[in-house]
Amino acid sequence: MPRVVIDPVTRIEGHLRIEAEVSGRNVASAWSSGTMFRGLETILKGRDPRDAWLFTQRICGVCTTVHAICSVRAVEDALGIQIPPNARMIRNIIEGIQYVQDHVIHFYHLHALDWVDIVKALDADPAKTSQLAQSISDWPKSSAAYFKGVKERVQAFVKSGQLGPFANAYWGHPAYKLPPEANLMAVAHYLEALEWQREVIKAHAILGGKNPHLQTYLVGGMSCPVDPNSQAGLNADSIAYLKELFAKAKEFVEKVYLPDVLAVAPFYLDWAKVGEGLGNFLSFGDFPLTDTKSSDDPGDLFLPRGVILNRDLKTVHPVDQKKVAEYVTHSWYSYEDDKKSKHPWEGETRPNYTGPKPPYKYLNVDGKYSWLKAPRYDDKAVEVGPLARMLVAYAAGHPRVKHWIDAVLAKLRVGPEALFSTLGRTAARCIETVVIAEQLIPWTDELAANISKGDLRIHEQKHWEPSTWPKEAEGWGWTEAPRGALGHWVRIKDGKIENYQCIVPTTWNASPRDASGQPGAYEAALVGTPVADPEKPLEILRTIHSFDPCIACAVHMVEPRGRKTFYISGC
Amino acid sequence: MAKGRRIVSISETAGADGMLAMLKHKGVSRREFLRFCAVIGATLAVPVEMVGKIADALASVRRPPVIWLEFQDCAGCTESFLRASRPTVAEIVLDLLSVDYHETIMAAAGRQAEEAREATIKTGGHLVIVEGSIPIKDGGLYCCVGGRTAMEILSEATRGAAAVIAVGNCAAFGGLAAAEPNPTGAVGVRDLVKGVPVINLPGCPVNAINITATVVHYLTFKSLPELDAWGRPLFAYGKRIHDNCERRAHFDAGQFVEAWGDEGHRKGWCLYKMGCKGPETYSNCPTVRWNEGINWPVGAGHGCVGCTQPGFWDTMTPFYRRLPTVPGFSVESTADKIGLGLAAAAAVGVAAHAVASSVRRKTKGTEES
Numbered sequence: 001m002p003r004v005v006i007d008p009v010t011r012i013e014g015h016l017r018i019e020a021e022v023s024g025r026n027v028a029s030a031w032s033s034g035t036m037f038r039g040l041e042t043i044l045k046g047r048d049p050r051d052a053w054l055f056t057q058r059i060c061g062v063c064t065t066v067h068a069i070c071s072v073r074a075v076e077d078a079l080g081i082q083i084p085p086n087a088r089m090i091r092n093i094i095e096g097i098q099y100v101q102d103h104v105i106h107f108y109h110l111h112a113l114d115w116v117d118i119v120k121a122l123d124a125d126p127a128k129t130s131q132l133a134q135s136i137s138d139w140p141k142s143s144a145a146y147f148k149g150v151k152e153r154v155q156a157f158v159k160s161g162q163l164g165p166f167a168n169a170y171w172g173h174p175a176y177k178l179p180p181e182a183n184l185m186a187v188a189h190y191l192e193a194l195e196w197q198r199e200v201i202k203a204h205a206i207l208g209g210k211n212p213h214l215q216t217y218l219v220g221g222m223s224c225p226v227d228p229n230s231q232a233g234l235n236a237d238s239i240a241y242l243k244e245l246f247a248k249a250k251e252f253v254e255k256v257y258l259p260d261v262l263a264v265a266p267f268y269l270d271w272a273k274v275g276e277g278l279g280n281f282l283s284f285g286d287f288p289l290t291d292t293k294s295s296d297d298p299g300d301l302f303l304p305r306g307v308i309l310n311r312d313l314k315t316v317h318p319v320d321q322k323k324v325a326e327y328v329t330h331s332w333y334s335y336e337d338d339k340k341s342k343h344p345w346e347g348e349t350r351p352n353y354t355g356p357k358p359p360y361k362y363l364n365v366d367g368k369y370s371w372l373k374a375p376r377y378d379d380k381a382v383e384v385g386p387l388a389r390m391l392v393a394y395a396a397g398h399p400r401v402k403h404w405i406d407a408v409l410a411k412l413r414v415g416p417e418a419l420f421s422t423l424g425r426t427a428a429r430c431i432e433t434v435v436i437a438e439q440l441i442p443w444t445d446e447l448a449a450n451i452s453k454g455d456l457r458i459h460e461q462k463h464w465e466p467s468t469w470p471k472e473a474e475g476w477g478w479t480e481a482p483r484g485a486l487g488h489w490v491r492i493k494d495g496k497i498e499n500y501q502c503i504v505p506t507t508w509n510a511s512p513r514d515a516s517g518q519p520g521a522y523e524a525a526l527v528g529t530p531v532a533d534p535e536k537p538l539e540i541l542r543t544i545h546s547f548d549p550c551i552a553c554a555v556h557m558v559e560p561r562g563r564k565t566f567y568i569s570g571c
Numbered sequence: 572m573a574k575g576r577r578i579v580s581i582s583e584t585a586g587a588d589g590m591l592a593m594l595k596h597k598g599v600s601r602r603e604f605l606r607f608c609a610v611i612g613a614t615l616a617v618p619v620e621m622v623g624k625i626a627d628a629l630a631s632v633r634r635p636p637v638i639w640l641e642f643q644d645c646a647g648c649t650e651s652f653l654r655a656s657r658p659t660v661a662e663i664v665l666d667l668l669s670v671d672y673h674e675t676i677m678a679a680a681g682r683q684a685e686e687a688r689e690a691t692i693k694t695g696g697h698l699v700i701v702e703g704s705i706p707i708k709d710g711g712l713y714c715c716v717g718g719r720t721a722m723e724i725l726s727e728a729t730r731g732a733a734a735v736i737a738v739g740n741c742a743a744f745g746g747l748a749a750a751e752p753n754p755t756g757a758v759g760v761r762d763l764v765k766g767v768p769v770i771n772l773p774g775c776p777v778n779a780i781n782i783t784a785t786v787v788h789y790l791t792f793k794s795l796p797e798l799d800a801w802g803r804p805l806f807a808y809g810k811r812i813h814d815n816c817e818r819r820a821h822f823d824a825g826q827f828v829e830a831w832g833d834e835g836h837r838k839g840w841c842l843y844k845m846g847c848k849g850p851e852t853y854s855n856c857p858t859v860r861w862n863e864g865i866n867w868p869v870g871a872g873h874g875c876v877g878c879t880q881p882g883f884w885d886t887m888t889p890f891y892r893r894l895p896t897v898p899g900f901s902v903e904s905t906a907d908k909i910g911l912g913l914a915a916a917a918a919v920g921v922a923a924h925a926v927a928s929s930v931r932r933k934t935k936g937t938e939e940s
Contacts, residue, residue, distance in 0.1 A: 005681065006680055006681040007681060007716065007717045007718060008674050008680065008681065008684055008685075008716050008717060009680055009681070010674045010675070010676075010677050010678075010679065010680040010681075010684050011674075011675065011676065011677070011678070011680070012674075012675070013645075013646045013675065014646070015641075015714065015715070015716055017718075035714070035715040035716065036642070036643060036713065036714040036715070037713055037714075037755065038643050038704075038706075038713075038747065038748040038754075038755060038757070039748060039753070039754030039755055039757075040747070042752065042754050043747070043748075043750045043751065043752070043754070043884075047888065047889070048888070048889040048890075048891070050889070050890075050891055051888055051889055051890050051891070054876060054890060055747065055750075055884070058645050058647065058746075058747045058775065059645060060645045060646065060647075061644075061645040061646045061647020061648065061649070061650050061651075061776055062645075062646050062647075062650055064647060064650065105653075109676060110675075113678045118678075160634070162634050162636070162669035162671075163669075164634075164668075164669045164670045164671055165670050165671075165673055165676050165677040165678060166677075166678050167671060167677075167678075167679065167687050168678075168679040168683045168684070168686060168687045169677075169678035169679045169683065170678075170679075170683075194653070197653070197654075198653065198654050198655075198862075198863075201654065201862065202862050202863065202865050204862070205861055205862035205865035205866040205871075206865060206866060206871075207871070208871060209861065209866050209867055209868035209869070209870060209871030209872075209873060210861035210862060210866065210867060210868060210871075211650075211654065211861070211862055212647040212650045212651055212654075212776050213647055213775060213776060215868035215871065215873045215876065216868070216871050216872060216873050218831060218873075220831070221831065221832070223831055223836075223871070223872045223873040224871050224872045224873075225832060225836045225837040225872050226837075227837035227838075230837050230838055230839065231839070232837065232838055232839025232872070233836075233837045233839075233872075353709070353712060355712075356718075357710070357712075358710070358711070358712055358715050358718060358719055358720045358723070359718050359719045359720075359723070360718040361718060456832065456837065457832055458831065458832045459830075459831035459832045461830050461831065461832070464830075464831070535682075536683075537681070541680055
C-alpha cells in the first residue's frame with residue numbers, strides 16, 4: 001500500500017509529521033508524529049513555583065496565554081489560594097479575546113487555503129463578488145470597487161513573480177470547489193483579518209503589557225493594578241479602550257467570519273461526512289463566573305466541564321482528573337512497563353529514541369514513532385477542542401451555544417450528526433468564537449462595576465511568600481485553551497517545584513496509538529479521508545487543520561537518563 | 572502558477588513593479604509610505620534627513636527572498652512579527668520581503684514546501700531568519716523537519732545566504748530549551764553558523780519593530796547595523812531599560828512597590844523590589860513599547876524579566892527576587908562596559924535608595940512626587 005508522508009505539515013504551530021496509507025482513493029490507516037521536543041518539565045524541576053507560568057507560557061506563542069493561566073491555577077490549587085474577583089474577571093477577558101483572535105487567525109491564515117484557491121480568485125468578477133458579499137452580510141467593505149482593488153493587488157503580487165508563501169501550493173486541485181467570486185471574497189477577508197488581529201489583540205497589551213507572552217500573571221492574581229484615579233492602573237480610559245476593541249472584535253466575527261463559514265460550507269457539505277474520528281469528547285470547561293479555590297470544584301463555568309461518549313449528546317458525564325493517564329507504548333519514552341499508563345502526578349518519563357536515524361524517509365509505525373505521549377481518559381481516547389466544548393455545552397443546555405448551533409444547522413439544512421466531521425469541527429470553532437465575542441463587553445462591564453464598588457484588589461497577598469507554604473503540596477491547574485482541554489500537574493516541596501507535568505490539547509488530539517492499539521483523534525479522523533492525488537494530499541491537510549494543531553505544546557519533555565538505542569528502520 | 576508547480580526565482584522575474592507602484596495597488600499613499608519610513612527611521616535612531624533615503628531604497632528594491640526557519644520554537648516570534656505596528660506597516664513589511672519559506676504561514680506543505688525552500692537556497696543571496704534554538708545533543712535528533720535534523724537544515728539554508736537574523740532569545744542564545752539542565756543540548760545560531768553575518772534580535776518574543784528596523788537598515792544602508800558583543804544591534808539594545816524607564820523617577824525618589832496591588836503599585840512606582848530586572852537588561856522596550864506603542868510589561872505593572880539577555884532563564888530567576896545590586900546611574904554604561912563587576916558605589920547607591928524608601932513612606936492619601 002503506498003505510504004503518503006506530509007512533513008512538514010505547514011500552517012500549524014510546531015513540527016508535525018503525518019504518514020498515511022492510501023488504499024484506492026481513501027486513507028486506510030494514518031500515523032501522527034511530533035518531531036521536536038525541548039525539555040520544559042525537566043527544566044522546571046527545582047525552580048520557584050511562582051516562576052513556572054513564565055516558563056510554561058513559552059510552550060506556545062500562538063495560544064500565548066493558556067499555559068500561564070493553567071500554571072498559576074495549578075500552584076493556586078496546591079496552596080489553597082482564592083484569587084480576588086478582579087483577577088478572575090481580568091483573566092477571563094484576556095482569555096476571551098485570545099479565543100476570538102486565535103480562532104479567526106486559524107480560520108483565515110491557517111485553514112482557509114485548504115478550501116480557497118487563490119489563483120481562481122483572479123478569474124472573479126468584482127461586481128459579482130460585491131453582490132455575493134452583500135447578499136450574505138452588511139459588512140461595509142463590499143463594493144465592486146473594493147473587490148476590484150483586492151483583485152488588482154493579487155494580480156500585481158502574482159505579476160511580481162515572487163509568490164512568497166503562496167508558491168508551490170495545491171492551486172488548481174480538483175478538491176477546490178468554490179466559484180471564483182467566493183475565492184476573491186475570501187482572499188479579501190484573509191487580508192482584512194491580518195489587519196484586524198493586530199488591532200484587537202491590543203487588549204492584551206492593555207491588560208498584559210504585551211502580546212505575545214503577556215507579563216501580568218501572578219500566582220495569587222494579576223499584576224495589572226486597577227485604580228479609577230491613577231494613570232498607572234486600569235481606569236475608565238482603559239476600560240473604554242477595551243470596549244472599543246471588543247466591539248470591533250464582535251463586529252468582524254459576526255459580519256465576516258460567521259457569514260464566510262456559512263457561505264463556504266454549502267460547497268463542501270460532503271465534508272460533513274468525513275473526518276469524524278473518535279466520537280468521545282472531553283472539556284475541562286472554563287471562564288469561571290464565581291470565586292473558588294479548588295480545581296476539582298471550579299464553581300460556575302461559562303463553558304461547562306464534561307465528557308461525552310460515543311456521540312451521545314443526551315448524557316454529559318462528570319470529569320474526574322484522576323482518570324487522566326498517559327501511555328508511552330508508541331512514544332519515544334519508556335516506563336517500567338510500557339503496557340501500563342501513568343497519572344501525571346506519577347510523572348515518570350525516560351527517553352528511549354528507537355526511531356530511524358535522521359535523515360529518514362519513513363518512521364517505524366509498528367514500534368515507537370512520536371515524541372508525543374498518548375493521554376487517555378478512563379482508558380478511552382478522546383477528542384478535545386472547540387467541537388468538544390460546543391458539544392458538551394450543547395448537551396448541557398447552554399442557551400447561547402444552543403441558539404447558535406441550532407441556527408447554523410438550520411441554515412445549512414443539516415442535523416446535529418453533521419457536527420461529527422471535519423466541517424463540523426470548523427463550524428464549531430466559528431460558533432464558539434461568536435459565543436465568546438458576545439461576552440467580552442458584558443464581562444468588561446462587570447469588571448468596571450466591581451471596581452466602582454471600591455474593590456481594587458488584584459492579588460491574594462497572604463500566600464505570596466514561600467515561608468507561608470506547607471512543606472509539601474500538590475495541585476492541578478486546568479483551562480480550556482483555544483485548542484482544547486489543558487492540564488498542568490505540580491508537586492511542590494520545600495518551596496520548590498518537585499515535579500511538573502503538562503497534558504496539552506494537541507497531545508490528546510495528535511497522540512499516537514496506546515497499549516491496546518487505540519489511535520488518537522487525528523489518526524482516527526483521517527481514516528476514510530478521500531485522497532484524489534497522493535502527490536498532493538490536500539484532503540489530509542483539511543482534516544488535520546480542522547483540529548488546529550499545536551505541536552510545540554504537545555511534546556513532553558523528559559529527563560535524559562539511561563541509554564538510548566538507535567536503529568535504522570527497515571522501511 | 573496556473574498549475575501551481577513552477578517556482579519562480581528572482582533572477583527569472585522581469586518587469587516587476589517597484590515598491591511604490593505595488594503599494595499604490597494596495598491603496599497605500601506615498602504619504603503613508605513616508606510615515607512608515609519615518610517610524611523605521613526613528614526606531615533606527617537615524618537623523619530625520621535619512622528618512623528620504625530610506626524611502627528611496629525601499630521604493631526601488633526587489634523583494635529579497637527570505638527563508639524563515641522554525642526549530643525548537645513556540646511560534647511566539649512569528650506571532651509577534653504578524654503584529655508589526657501600524658495597520659499598513661505589516662503589509663508593507665510582507666511586501667518588502669519575499670517570504671519563500673515559513674512553515675506557519677506558507678500554503679504549500681510536505682515535499683512542495685521543502686522544494687520551495689531548496690529553490691531559494693539554490694539562487695543564493697537570501698536572508699535567513701531563524702526562530703527557536705537548535706538541539707545538537709545525540710546528533711540533533713530532538714528536532715527534525717522532513718526527516719532531517721535542524722542542524723542539517725540550518726547548515727544547508729545558511730550556505731550562500733546574505734545574512735542570518737536570529738529572532739527571539741532561543742535562536743539568539745538557546746533561550747528556553749537551553750535553560751538548566753539543557754536536556755537537548757540546545758544552542759543559538761551563532762554557535763553553529765560561521766562565515767555568514769548573524770544578527771541577534773533577542774526578546775521573548777522579539778519585538779516586531781526591531782525585525783522591520785533591522786531589515787530596512789540592511790536594505791537602506793547596504794550594511795548591517797552596528798552590534799554589541801552579544802550580536803545585538805545598538806539601535807535597539809544599546810541602552811538599559813532602567814535608564815529609560817518611565818518609573819525611573821520613583822526609583823530615584825526611593826518610591827517602591829512593596830506588595831502587588833498596594834498604593835505604590837496603583838500609582839506606578841518602581842518595581843525593583845518586586846524583582847524587576849530592568850537595571851540589568853538592554854532593550855528599547857521603554858521607548859518603542861509593544862503592540863503599536865500601547866504598553867510594555869513594566870507599564871502594565873510587572874517587573875522586566877530580562878528576556879533580551881543571554882541565559883535569562885537562569886541568570887534572572889527567580890523572577891521575583893530583587894537584584895542584589897544595581898549598576899550605577901550613568902547612562903553611558905553599555906552592556907559591554909558594565910560586564911559582570913559592579914561598582915561598589917552603585918551598591919551603596921541602591922542601599923541608600925532602599926533606606927530612603929523606608930524613610931519616605933508616604934502619608935496616606937497624598938501623593939509624593
